[in-house]
Amino acid sequence: MISQLALSVVEKVSSTSDLARLAIDDNAASGTVIQAHIQTKGRGRNNRVWHSPKGNLYLSVIITPSQPQQDWPGVSLVVSLALAKTLGAYIEPSRISLKWPNDVLVLDQKIAGILLEVYHQAIIIGIGVNLTKTPKVEAQNWPATALSDHSQEPVDSDDFRDQFLSQLKDDLNLWDKEALTPFIKPWTDMAAFLDENIALTLNQDQMIYGRFRGIHANGTMQLETDSDGMLSISAGDVTRARPAKRKAEQAKH
Numbered sequence: 001m002i003s004q005l006a007l008s009v010v011e012k013v014s015s016t017s018d019l020a021r022l023a024i025d026d027n028a029a030s031g032t033v034i035q036a037h038i039q040t041k042g043r044g045r046n047n048r049v050w051h052s053p054k055g056n057l058y059l060s061v062i063i064t065p066s067q068p069q070q071d072w073p074g075v076s077l078v079v080s081l082a083l084a085k086t087l088g089a090y091i092e093p094s095r096i097s098l099k100w101p102n103d104v105l106v107l108d109q110k111i112a113g114i115l116l117e118v119y120h121q122a123i124i125i126g127i128g129v130n131l132t133k134t135p136k137v138e139a140q141n142w143p144a145t146a147l148s149d150h151s152q153e154p155v156d157s158d159d160f161r162d163q164f165l166s167q168l169k170d171d172l173n174l175w176d177k178e179a180l181t182p183f184i185k186p187w188t189d190m191a192a193f194l195d196e197n198i199a200l201t202l203n204q205d206q207m208i209y210g211r212f213r214g215i216h217a218n219g220t221m222q223l224e225t226d227s228d229g230m231l232s233i234s235a236g237d238v239t240r241a242r243p244a245k246r247k248a249e250q251a252k253h
């Protein structure tokens, strides 16, 4: 699917994913990568803003998969795992975990985010990694951190990008041949909140609770609920459920 990555770097743009759309309009090949040092309108999931000052990594990768479109959301897991593997060269790997479907955490704080957008017959994979700058907590739905807070050595952002892209190319090509099968175990080994009680926001006002039992071969979350048994969830925002005892105590006051 990707025979070669072709990287362009710009200083400043609204969003690298906007440039990726223009590139697709211009028949860009699968494997086209657009990086910017600054984004003035970086976007995150659920219409959140992705603050994009100079010093972090912002890039969008265009792919045209041969896997059927219904399986494209699984790319989130492949990309988050490739990020975790790359970060593992800089940070003690046991500190890195993956929050379904596509956040990368270090000691429970978010270090990277992924936004998939489908445009014509392509996926634009937007990736933001906090290399040196930590966005304000209120800007995100989760406490944030940056690689420079954890790495002993100064981080060269071009080196990090190159290592990540090379890992990503191999992993995306493997996914395009074999779907998620080779990724389920390594992803689950790094999963945050496995077998823990979580709260899942499905949309603005619908929340469900259950135990996170892992992911299915199609990438859906397996959530064991008291009322409806095991549910397969394809999209949502995970938070840790407060322990029932504490919730009951709070309700008393």
Ligand code: BTN
Residues within 6 Å of the ligand: 014, 015, 016, 017, 039, 041, 042, 043, 044, 045, 046, 048, 050, 057, 058, 059, 060, 103, 112, 113, 114, 115, 125, 126, 127, 128, 129
């Ligand atoms: C998230 O909400 O966690 C996803 C954040 C994705 C941010 C990246 S930065 C490069 C690309 N361009 C954007 O505007 N967003 C993505």
